[in-house]
Amino acid sequence: MSQNLKWKALFIVFIVVACFWGLFARPSFPTSWAQVKRNFQHGIKLGLDLQGGTQLVLQVQVNQAVRFVSNRAVDTLTNELQRKNIKVGDIRQVSDTEILVSNVAPDQSSAFASVVRDYLPDWAAAMAAGQGNGYMLTLKAAAVSQIKSQTMTESVETIRRRIDQLGLTEPKIAKTGSQDDQILVELPGEGNPAQAKAVIKAGGQLELRLVLAGPYTSEAEALAQHGGLLPPGSEILPGSPGGSNQPGTATAYWLVSQNPIVTGADLRSATAGPNPEMPGQWQVNFDLSRGAAQRFGPFTQRNIGKQLAIVLDHRVQSAPVIQGHISDSGVITGNFTAEQAKDLAMVLRAGALPASIKYLEESTVGPSLGADSIREGVRASIISLIAVMIFLLIYYRVSGINAVLALILNLVILMAALAYFKAVLTLPGIAGVILTIGMGVDSNVLVFERIREELRAGKANASAVDLGFERAFLTIIDTHVTTVVSAIFLFMFGTGPVRGFAITLIIGLIANIFTSIYVSRAIFDWHLGRMTRQAELSI
Amino acid sequence: MEFFKNPNINWMGKIKYFVTLSVVLLLIGLGAYLHDGGLLYGIDFRGGTLIYVRFANTPPIAKIRSALAQEGLGDSTIQSVYDPSNPASKNDVMIGLKETGSVTTRLDAGRAAIMDALSKTFSGPAGKRDFNAATPSELAAYLTRQDPLHLGPVVGDKYKQLAAALTHYRDSDSGGLVHTLADLKTVPGVTPAVVASLQQGFYPGSYVIRDVRIVGPQVGKQLRRQAILATLYALAGMLIYVAFRFEWVYGAAAVIAVFHDVLITLGFFCLFHFEISLTVIAALLTLVGYSMNDTIVIFDRVRENLRLMRREPFPEIVNRSINQTLSRTILTSGLTFLAVLVLFLLGGRVLHPFAFAMVVGVVVGTYSSFGIAAPIVIAWNKYRGLPSSRGAGSGSGGRPPKARAADRRLATAGRR
Numbered sequence: 001m002s003q004n005l006k007w008k009a010l011f012i013v014f015i016v017v018a019c020f021w022g023l024f025a026r027p028s029f030p031t032s033w034a035q036v037k038r039n040f041q042h043g044i045k046l047g048l049d050l051q052g053g054t055q056l057v058l059q060v061q062v063n064q065a066v067r068f069v070s071n072r073a074v075d076t077l078t079n080e081l082q083r084k085n086i087k088v089g090d091i092r093q094v095s096d097t098e099i100l101v102s103n104v105a106p107d108q109s110s111a112f113a114s115v116v117r118d119y120l121p122d123w124a125a126a127m128a129a130g131q132g133n134g135y136m137l138t139l140k141a142a143a144v145s146q147i148k149s150q151t152m153t154e155s156v157e158t159i160r161r162r163i164d165q166l167g168l169t170e171p172k173i174a175k176t177g178s179q180d181d182q183i184l185v186e187l188p189g190e191g192n193p194a195q196a197k198a199v200i201k202a203g204g205q206l207e208l209r210l211v212l213a214g215p216y217t218s219e220a221e222a223l224a225q226h227g228g229l230l231p232p233g234s235e236i237l238p239g240s241p242g243g244s245n246q247p248g249t250a251t252a253y254w255l256v257s258q259n260p261i262v263t264g265a266d267l268r269s270a271t272a273g274p275n276p277e278m279p280g281q282w283q284v285n286f287d288l289s290r291g292a293a294q295r296f297g298p299f300t301q302r303n304i305g306k307q308l309a310i311v312l313d314h315r316v317q318s319a320p321v322i323q324g325h326i327s328d329s330g331v332i333t334g335n336f337t338a339e340q341a342k343d344l345a346m347v348l349r350a351g352a353l354p355a356s357i358k359y360l361e362e363s364t365v366g367p368s369l370g371a372d373s374i375r376e377g378v379r380a381s382i383i384s385l386i387a388v389m390i391f392l393l394i395y396y397r398v399s400g401i402n403a404v405l406a407l408i409l410n411l412v413i414l415m416a417a418l419a420y421f422k423a424v425l426t427l428p429g430i431a432g433v434i435l436t437i438g439m440g441v442d443s444n445v446l447v448f449e450r451i452r453e454e455l456r457a458g459k460a461n462a463s464a465v466d467l468g469f470e471r472a473f474l475t476i477i478d479t480h481v482t483t484v485v486s487a488i489f490l491f492m493f494g495t496g497p498v499r500g501f502a503i504t505l506i507i508g509l510i511a512n513i514f515t516s517i518y519v520s521r522a523i524f525d526w527h528l529g530r531m532t533r534q535a536e537l538s539i
Numbered sequence: 540m541e542f543f544k545n546p547n548i549n550w551m552g553k554i555k556y557f558v559t560l561s562v563v564l565l566l567i568g569l570g571a572y573l574h575d576g577g578l579l580y581g582i583d584f585r586g587g588t589l590i591y592v593r594f595a596n597t598p599p600i601a602k603i604r605s606a607l608a609q610e611g612l613g614d615s616t617i618q619s620v621y622d623p624s625n626p627a628s629k630n631d632v633m634i635g636l637k638e639t640g641s642v643t644t645r646l647d648a649g650r651a652a653i654m655d656a657l658s659k660t661f662s663g664p665a666g667k668r669d670f671n672a673a674t675p676s677e678l679a680a681y682l683t684r685q686d687p688l689h690l691g692p693v694v695g696d697k698y699k700q701l702a703a704a705l706t707h708y709r710d711s712d713s714g715g716l717v718h719t720l721a722d723l724k725t726v727p728g729v730t731p732a733v734v735a736s737l738q739q740g741f742y743p744g745s746y747v748i749r750d751v752r753i754v755g756p757q758v759g760k761q762l763r764r765q766a767i768l769a770t771l772y773a774l775a776g777m778l779i780y781v782a783f784r785f786e787w788v789y790g791a792a793a794v795i796a797v798f799h800d801v802l803i804t805l806g807f808f809c810l811f812h813f814e815i816s817l818t819v820i821a822a823l824l825t826l827v828g829y830s831m832n833d834t835i836v837i838f839d840r841v842r843e844n845l846r847l848m849r850r851e852p853f854p855e856i857v858n859r860s861i862n863q864t865l866s867r868t869i870l871t872s873g874l875t876f877l878a879v880l881v882l883f884l885l886g887g888r889v890l891h892p893f894a895f896a897m898v899v900g901v902v903v904g905t906y907s908s909f910g911i912a913a914p915i916v917i918a919w920n921k922y923r924g925l926p927s928s929r930g931a932g933s934g935s936g937g938r939p940p941k942a943r944a945a946d947r948r949l950a951t952a953g954r955r
Contacts, residue, residue, distance in 0.1 A: 049889075052710075057758065177761075190674035193647070193751070362647060362753040367706070368715025369591070369749040369889075372625070375711075376887030383885065384878035391874060395540045428821035431893055434878065435825045439832060442871040446836065449867040452541075475839040478784055479832040485780045486773035486831075490824060494769040495762060501821040505828070 002529070008522045015514075016409065019416035026419070043419030047426030047500060050374050052367035053188040054196060057360045062181050064355040065151040066144055067096045073120055073137075074099055080115050088112070089132060097139040099123070103132035148181070151355050156183055162199045163187070176495075182360065193364050200357070207260035211307035211319050214254035215239070222253045233258050237309070239316025254316050256309045261299050266292030272341035282341035284332040293328035300326040377430050384434075388441060396448055398538035402523045403444040406515040410440045413511035414504065421507075426500035436508025439479070443516035447472040448539055461537045465524050469517065476517060480509045543866045550861045550909050551854040551917060557910035561799060564903075568806015575809050581816030581892075582752050584766075586759035587637050588649040591620070591750035592657065594630040595716050595743075599660070603634070606656035612636060612649065622888045627714035631749075647753055654748070661745050669744035670737065671709065671716055678702035687736035701728050715747045766820045773824065774798070777831055785838055788919045793834045796912035800830045800903045807899045813892050822893040826900030829875065833868065833908040840864050841913075854917050861909045872905040 023043055030036045048055050074093055081088055089103030104112045112135070116125045122143035128136040152175055160173045163185065172186040187196055212234050216222040222236050230236065235258050238251050268287040275281040288296055300322050307319045310332070320332045389407065393400035414436060418425060451468030459467065484506055491502035531537070572578065582589045592598075600617055607615050616635040622628045636649040663669055668677075679702035690697060708726045709717050720738050723729055754762075774794050782790030801823055808815060840860035848856055861868075879901060883894035 190676065192674075194651075197647075358755075359647070360755040360758040362650075362751070364748075364751040366710075366715060366747065366749040368593075368710040368747065371711040372627075372714070372887060373889045376625070376885065377890055380882045380884075380886040380890070384881040387877055387881065388874045391877070395870070397540075427889060427893075428818060430890075431818070431821045431825055434882070434897075435828055438829060438871070438875040438878065441874050442832060442836075442867075445867050445870045445874075449864075449870075453863070471843070475836055478781075478839055479835045482777050482780050482831055482835060483828045485776040486824075486828060489772040489776045490769050493765070493772050495765050495817075498766065498769055498817070498820060498824070501824060 019412050022416040022419045045424045047424045049427045050370050052365050052370035054193045054364045056185040058357045059182050060155045061355045062148040062151050099137040102134040207311040208262040209256040209260050209309045211309045212255045215252035270345045272345040282336040282338045284345045287329045297327040406520045410515045414508045417507045428501040429504040432501045432504030440512045443476050546862045546865050554914045564803045571809035579814045581814035583817045584759045584763045586754045586756035589752045590634045595745040598632045606660045610652040663742040667742045670741040671744040671747045675702045675706045685736045687732040792912045792915035796907040797830050803903050804899045818893045822896035830904030834912045857913050876901045
């Protein structure tokens, strides 16, 4: 073997080992066959269509959130103009992002402008025709997209928190859609769509309740403290002792009133801010709607010194002490860091979804159908692969072995790459694998036919192989690059299944260039090196 | 072994037959299209509700229909989906609902109604649960409570594993439906006590929901738009690459040929009443890639021969190129055809439309490379007034310098 060939062989062996490692030796090196199998199943993640599970696509009505911001801007504007005694005709919201103010007193134009500048920095004012000295305020585009993206982030977070309650393995919640206003919820395995929808819908799950006793370290302890019988109108809720809102952290139990005093629907806003009295500490400021304030005022008056449980999705998030009478706005103080206060504010805001949602799509694949698809798809693929290989062996004889090896290696690399990239194998993905096999066969056939032509033209073995590869090289590159280019476009612009197809195709084609040119060539060179010059090349 | 030794067929002399064949195929497709009043969209693109149910016995269609009518779903379609390659699917039924509700009605109202109708029609003994609808965690919880193996308080994962084995047997080995619970004794780890315990709490339901798909009306439109856009972008990408590597007319010819293949395949879908689903889109994309591959192989050879055979008329060069690549074309297409045929016959219900598109596509895609793409380039050269002696490029015997430079770059890269 020449030196060059040795390096090539070493490189190929390295790739093969890396592939087998990726497929069978992760996450831990196997010591038994069962573990090899487990590692393989761990590496090749199956899509919901093969594995069974539920997928929901829902759309967040982001414009609602924008409209809500505009509503508040109208309120702010009305209040501030009144306070500064600036006379205007009419303040009217004409669309989600536009507010029309008519007949601003001419001598107060600049005062009006400064109110807009100071209190509504996200709004741009322009003279409006036909409204006296009227102005059209428009919400800036940057602000609109900021509101929308924040709405989406909060919705995803809220939905994730609610789905987490179901305790399913590996649920996936992600933004999707060309307008970026949709959320994809994937629940593998036994997820039940009706149940999932019920938890997602459970809007306004934020509740403020009175703490009757607690915290206890366990439910049993809480029960034992009350003689095994809960006082009427109370219940035990789990929660975290700190300010953290992650489920699964150390748990504490509170005895709280069954009826909430205030729910998420009553909340107008919640923001984090530094505590003015205790430097270094943070607090959460919240505003209540008018109706809720009328209830909350007398309630807090009666319960000063007691604890108020902030309950989110049936977990106690924190239990601050009521310091005084609270009517329409209040603060939650505690030993919060800035981070914790912001988290809590977000939890309060996100308690209710920031905008309503609409279901667009739902699909549930039963586990038996997924099993059928895998079995039938794999059986058909294997049968056709074997048929193709047998044919190649008959048609190209010894060189056929070369083609078969290249094909097998191509598949191994493809699978290993899927495992390394944590890509998901779906049914359309299998279609991509089949096209890859087709093109793999084609590359080999192109090269072999070219070698045959050169042999017919009377070339010696070595130079026929040389010319065969060289001439077929351009063709193979052209066909592969064309397909990869189109697959990249499909990946960029396509939706779920189309993308699954594109990703396997891209990986498969790159692997194919390697196997059908580099590996196949190395095998030929090795074979030629062992042949006498006069021997006939079996092709 | 070899199929062809130096074939010498005058392909480009048969252009008028090719054109006739393509026109006839396109017209057949168009006729089927007009006859059906458009493409038969699958649920992905149409919107609606589709529930795939497997029954243990012959499904009582009339009974289901009347139960559905009671729920106000008289217009639902009930269809047998027996797939001869899978005997377990003998009693499989697809219940479909058109998306009639406006945006405000609940998306899953139809599903809930169908489920209600089914569970009313096939209710089991009171107090027992349907084993065929039970999830692994339900089974595990039940077994842990009953403890038929008398493991005592140190149960561990034993029942969880047992529940997983039971559902695996049900879903993978018996197609989702267990006919009698006594069958479960073949599952490793299951003792008669376990079976007896299961029989106390469960009954083998006579149907199982295998697949539910609900698509809102506006989603169908959006998915359709996105699929078309993605395909058009992909085609544009190919056009640009081929135009850059060859000449723009080659790119255009290849894309037109691929377009032709897609249209004819869609025509066949109309003709045989196959639905267009997202999987079919993947198949169409596969065939686009495949057909493009075929066309480029021939164009590559044409480009090479243009340099070698400077005096030959262009159609002759094309002929020679097709003949030289013929055995490769037959071989690759034959093998791919073989592969997708197996898929079509054995691949199961879900892959069926995909495989159908590929079976048609492989044949049409191979044909279009020499029957459509090559003649377009010839026709273009003729139209440009070249005395059909020199092909791509001009009489001075060259292709644009840029393309030649690109060739050289790749050729040197290939030599190594």
